[in-house]
Every structure is written in C-alpha cells, then in structure tokens.
Amino acid sequence: MVRPEDFNSLELDNSLTDGETVHEMMAHKAGLTYNDFNILPGFINFGVHDVSLETNITKDLKIKAPLVSSPMDTVTESGMAIVMALYGGIGIIHGNFPKPEDQAAEVLKVKRFKQGYVMQPHCLSRDSTAFDMIQIKKKYGYTGAPVTEDGRVGSKLIGMVTSRDFDFITMDVAGQKGTPISDIMVSVDQLHLGHINDAPELSQKKLKEHRLGKLPIVNDNGELCALLCRSDLLKARDYPMASYDSKGQLLCGAAVNTRGESQYTVDRVVEAGVDVLIIDSSNGSSTYQISMLRYIKEKHPHVQVIAGNVVTRAQAKLLIDQGADGLRIGMGSGSICITQDVMAVGRAQGTAVYDVARYANQRGIPIVADGGIRDVGYITKAISLGASAVMMGGLLAATTEAPGEYFWGPGGVRVKKYRGMGSLDAMEAHASSQDRYFTAESDQIKVAQGVSATMKDRGSCHKFIPYLIRGVQHGMQDIGVRSLRDFREKVDNGIVKFERRSTNAQLEGGVHSLHSFEKRLY
Ligand SMILES: NC(=O)c1ccc[n+]([C@@H]2O[C@H](COP(=O)([O-])OP(=O)(O)OC[C@H]3O[C@@H](n4cnc5c(N)ncnc54)[C@H](O)[C@@H]3O)[C@@H](O)[C@H]2O)c1
Ligand SMILES: O=P(O)(O)OC[C@H]1O[C@@H](n2cnc3c(O)ncnc32)[C@H](O)[C@@H]1O
Ligand SMILES: [K+]
DSSP, X not given: OOOGGXXXXXXXXXXXXXXXXXXXXXXXXXXOOGGGEEEOOOOOOSOGGGOBOOEESSSSOEESSOEEEOOOTTTOSHHHHHHHHHTTOEEEEOSOSSSXXXXXXXXXXXXXXXXXXXXXXXXXXXXXXXXXXXXXXXXXXXXXXXXXXXSSTTSBEEEEEOHHXXXXXXXXXXXXXXXXXXXXXXXXXXXXXXXXXXXXHHHHHHXXXXXXXXXXXXXXXXXXXXXXXXXXXXXXXXXXXXXXXXXXXXXXXXXXXXXXXXXXXXHHHHHTTOSXXXXXXXXXXXXXXXXXXXXXXXXXXXXXXXXXXXXXXXXXXXXXXXXXXXEEEOSSOSTTBOHHHXXXXXXXXXXXXXXXXXHHHHTTOOEEEESOOOSHHHHHHHHHTTOSXXXXXXXTTTBTTSSSOOEEEGGGEEEEEEEOTTSHHHHHHOHHHHGXXXXXXXXXXXXXXXXXXXXXXXXXXXXXXXXXXXXXXXXXXXXXXSBHHHHHHHHHTTOSOEEEOOHHHHHHHSOOSOSOOOOOOO
C-alpha cells in the first residue's frame, strides 16, 4: 500500500543542475520556438487528476482549461464555441459574416445552449418534397426533420417529419420528387411542442411522457428555435469543467476588426451577451486598434477585451496602458500564415511569448499564445514560457464541430477546408473581410497573408479536447507542477529546467527509423 507520508522527505536535488533556466535559455537573442527546446522532468508525487489547469485569460475572466479556439471562419462558430466551453476552454466567434447580426446570432446560440437541444437542426420548407427528406437521411442519417415556412430555424414551424412517417416512404428517389412534404409530415397543430423559455427539465419531461423522438422548441410566435432530441439526451453527460458565466450560461468570445464600422458589430455582440472581445489584427500597435479598444472600454466597461496581436514588450505596454485586459501573442506563427514571408515582419513564437509574458504578467495581464500549436506538448511548452492559455486554429480545424462540410481530398482522405483569415479565399468570401485588405480605402490591391488549405478529419472535439486536456495534465505531472501558478513560479525561480535541442535531437524526439507506423492518439 502506497502511503503519501512515506515519501514526504523526498525531492529532487536541485543543486545537480542539468539544463538551464528559462531565463538562461532565452538570453540567447536568436528567436526560439516550441520545437527548439524540451522541458526536463521533475519529481512526480501526485496523481494526474490532481493537476489543475484553471487559468485567467484576461484580468477578470477565469476558465478551467487553457484552451481557446481561434476566431477563424473555418474554426469557430457556435458549434465549436459550445464544445470548447463545455470542456473548460472558450471559443471566439469569428467576424467574417455577411452581417454583424449573423455574428451576434452565433454568440446568442452559445449563450442559450442547453444540453440535448440542437440549435441548428436541418429543416425542410413548405416547398420541400419527400425527395429532400431522403437526401437529408442519406447525407446526415436523420430520419426526421422540422418543416418551417422557409426551411430555416427562426421561421414559423408548420410541421415535422418524424421517423414513423419516414418509415413509410419508399426510397424511389425520382418518384418522391413529386410528393409534397405536407403529405408525409405531421402538421404543427398535432405536434407536442416545447417553449424556448421553459426549463429544460420541463421539455425533457414532455419528450419522455409522450415517448417522442424529437420535440420542436418554439417561441411565442410559433417560430422554430431548436429541436430537443431523445438520442442527444441519452448521450447527455456532466461537464464538470464547463466555463459558465454568473448566470450559468456558457462563456463565449467574439472577434472584431479595427474598422470604424465595427463599433456597430461590437454593440450587437455585446447585446447578445458576449463575455470577451478580441480585437483582431496581425499588428495590434496601431491607432486603429487603440480607438477600438477605447470605444469598447468606454461603451461596455463590463466586457473583457483581449487586444493584439503583439510580439514585443513595447507593443504590449502600449495596449496595457490603453486598458487591455488580456493580450494575444503571435505574428507569423500560424500554420496557414505567410506574414513573415510577405511582410518581413514577425517574431519566433517562443521568444515572443516569453518576452511579452514576462512583462505583461508583472502587470497582472494574462497572455494568450496564438498560433503554431501543432500538438498537445506545444500547449505545455507555451504555458512554460508564461502563456496563460493557447489559441488554436489548425489543431481544431477539421473536427466535427468546425464550420464547413467534409469532402474527399487527394488520396481518398476525408478533409475539411482550413484557411487563413487573410487568405484570398477568406477575403473573397465576404465583403466585410475584403475591405480590410485594401491598404487604403481606394486601394484595390490585395496582399494575402494566409493560405487556403485542407486538414484531415480529426473526429469530434468531444474526444479531442478531453485528450488535449489530459495530455497537458500528464505533461505538467512529468514536470512536477500541480497548477499553472505552480508551473509559473517554478519556471521563474529556476526549479523547472529547460534544454535547447539540436536539429538531430529534434529528429530523435519524433518518430524515427520505422518501416511504417500508425499514429493513433486518442
Ligand atoms: N497572427 C498573425 O500572425 C496574423 C497575421 C496576418 C493576419 N492574421 C489574421 O488575419 C486577419 C486580418 O489581419 P490584418 O492584420 O491584415 O487585419 P487588419 O484589419 O488589422 O489590417 C488590414 C489593413 O487594414 C488597415 N486598417 C485596419 N483598420 C483600419 C481603419 N480603422 N482605418 C483604416 N485602415 C485600417 C490596416 O492598417 C491594414 O493595412 C485577422 O483575422 C488576423 O488575426 C493574423
Ligand atoms: O493554430 P494555427 O493554425 O497555427 O494558427 C492560427 C492563427 O493564425 C493566425 N492567422 C489566421 N489567419 C491568418 C492569415 O490569413 N494570415 C496570417 N495569420 C493568420 C491567427 O492568429 C490564428 O489564430
Ligand atoms: K507560419
């Protein structure tokens, strides 16, 4: 039987100094990044479950896992933001929508999230046919769908195709093109309905009592708001780490650019209940950024603001002096980013995180290390350099919860699109993002800072994020630190040791010398 007290006097003898302190490692002025170093192991005298990942991402905003999803249109809309918050992180809704109201609607979906409720069910319209229902079944596997006036959530519910109705449809696809949906749906007056303001328990009771597969949830005007699904309820579980606000709603962030018109967007997303705003720019030390920061702080003082991006202490000082509650660090480090090639400006991410964190943390301002997080160990390394959280784009793209549909890429691989917000592809997607790339109002010459790519299907965040969290906990256990604060203190006072590694050591640290291998991670 292992008794903790038997080991009380044991510790590592830190006078035997292998490696170097973080300050020694960073004293060499060449830019370093995560892959350039390892952290040396510490003494494990606690279990992996004892490692707390609680952290502040701004002065006043605490979350339980140091994970933030990037405000990119192939990464974070409400689906991603919900799953990030359920596991203790936070998602930042991107700002590349046709209208500010669309972005606000995504924020609202996160704030209104209730377990078991599908907020964006696939709908049919008054003009749909049985053929369209067959297509939904084929593409998504659903055997029922709500029917609304114009086929969208938010329009008037007129009926519902249930799996029982659907069982009688012949799969004679061509023939069903002529069968109006009204022939196979149950009309709204014969449906059991839930109200959006009802407590979730009440709607769940209705669903169980009437043995329904799905319960449409409507508002006072009879417009469809959501669908409560039996199968999702059965899957529902507790999320003990979830990031909630004081009203018990999931935390949510949103990004805005620095254009004057975006003040209107700020007001809309704040109205929707956003908890934190990110002012999105590759170079945060601009007059444009400062006027946006001032606007938000004056008009909405209760909303936390992460300013950026910055990579130097002078940039950080400027934004902290102007009232930033948090900073986003990274210029050129993103997987889809070509800023350093095109602009000749940027900084190695490890050095940027270390330098800015040392300054900002002294002033009580947390930093989010943005870009270049390729794997779970990179998260631990970013934290070791002083980051309070990491922001991920590519690592989360191509999960089920990322926006966009999967398709088959070269070699028969299932992929989703992942693109830089400054890629021509993203610029062309919406007028709102195009104007930011014209270097002057009248200038029609675009200079892309990002590329458009595909990423291999990574499965659902419901598996991937718990894997990331547990991976970081294991890393911190190996280092011998129980919390982010403990980590920071032990790095600062030189107890946690680092070692730079040669190119050969980097190769050795990866998989090598194998004929073939399979990489299954979680
Ligand atoms: N982290 C990175 O390394 C990095 C690098 C490039 C792009 N990006 C991402 O790409 C997107 C766009 O970044 P960006 O830096 O090109 O956007 P930006 O909006 O900050 O800048 C685009 C152009 O618009 C100008 N501009 C901005 N606000 C203005 C105003 N109010 N009036 C007049 N001109 C104004 C800027 O000076 C710049 O020339 C963001 O999502 C950003 O996060 C990130
Ligand atoms: O996590 P990764 O994928 O390494 O980086 C995400 C990070 O990249 C930045 N970014 C987004 N779009 C662009 C773009 O078009 N050019 C340059 N950098 C970009 C952004 O900071 C993301 O959070
Ligand atoms: K890059």
